[in-house]
Amino acid sequence: MGRGNKSFSLIKCGSQAYLQSDLFKASGLVEHAFSTRSGGCSSGNLASLNMAFHTEDSVDNVLENRRRFFNLFKADYRQIVSAIQVHGTEIAVFDKNHKGEGALPHSATRSCDALVTTEPGLILSAYAADCQLLYFCALDRPLVALAHAGKQGALGRIGPQVVNYLQEQFQVKPDRLLVAMSPAVCWCCYQVGSGDAAAFRLAGWNGQPYLEPAAEDKFNLDLVAINLDQLLTAGVNHDNIAISELCTSCNPDLFYSYRRDRGITGRMIGFIVLKSEVTG
Ligand SMILES: [Zn+2]
Structure with missing residues (x-):
């Protein structure tokens, strides 16, 4: 069983760079990305585009880094949505009433590791430095999800839990889902x-x-192999899964790595948002 024939592209934009799944981009349904560490204002172990508050960075640095990053997508960093990540398997649905939750320190209100929305324009975000982020996009209706799948997430089968949840709550068939698996520790x-x-x-x-x-x-x-195997078993088509081949630990110029940097490190951000002009 291979690791999928679809991957991510590294896109450079001035001093910044980010990754995008070719599969998701080709769908035309969403905007999404996974950040790298370049082009930010943080220093030391956190150099330079640290995106998370739950690090040793200053709030001002994180906000400036998010501003720079989301500018690339003409999006407002003050409107992004994130949850309090707890390495669990809780799933929560977000709508326009949650806009901006998590954009400022201590503004996230919900503890969960998987976010779902059907709201065009609502930017779901999650943070990682070795853990894998799983991006979900439904092909037949406007719906996206983003899950944080590290060791505990994989053990709790967060990938299949999201797939089952989308089927039960939103009637999304597993074989009508696209999934992109971010860089993670190899x-x-x-x-x-x-x-x-x-x-x-x-x-x-x-x-x-x-x-x-x-x-x-x-x-x-092998976190990546486990997450992939779980998604396939849950009914997602192999051809509908994109996998980044990049290891967060093996690529210190591109990524933060919690393991490599012994805990004193920054975080990358992953985001996904339904395009507003989706016509189906
Ligand atoms: Zn590695």
Whole structure:
């Protein structure tokens, strides 16, 4: 089982650069991106385009970085929506009444790791530095979702949970979904301890390529392979899944990495928004 024939493109724009899924771009239904660390105003380990408040950065830096980034998309950084990410599997629906929640410090009100909306123009955002972001776009109706799928998310099957939720609540068939999987920490850069390994083994993820012994009491975990396998099992078509081949840890010039930088680091942002002029 391959990793999909569709990937992301790196788009350079002055001192900034971001990634976009070719598949999502070709759909014409959404605007979306995954940021890199270039072109911002933060310094040190946080240099330079840190997008999240829950770091050691100043609020002013984060706001300036978001302003610069969303300017590229002619979007207002003060109107973005984000949740309090808790490494769980809660899913919440957002509408225009939530506009701007999470745009300023302590303004996010809902704790969840998956955001859904049917509202054109509402910018869903999430943050990561090694965890994977999963972007969802329905083909037959205006609906997008964005999930934060790290180790705990994968263990809780957040990908399939979103797929099932969209089917049950919005009658979106899994084979009518596009999914894009952001850069994330690769299996060779990602070692977990025996406790985590036991939890994944218990959940059925054992052996190649998911979980393999490395050093003593250390195991390599392939987060990307697990997230992909879960989406395929949930009924998403392989041809409708785009996967970034880039590792956040292997590419220090492009990305922050929580593991590589031992926790003192910034965050990339992922966002997705339904285009307002979607005609179906
Ligand atoms: Zn790597």
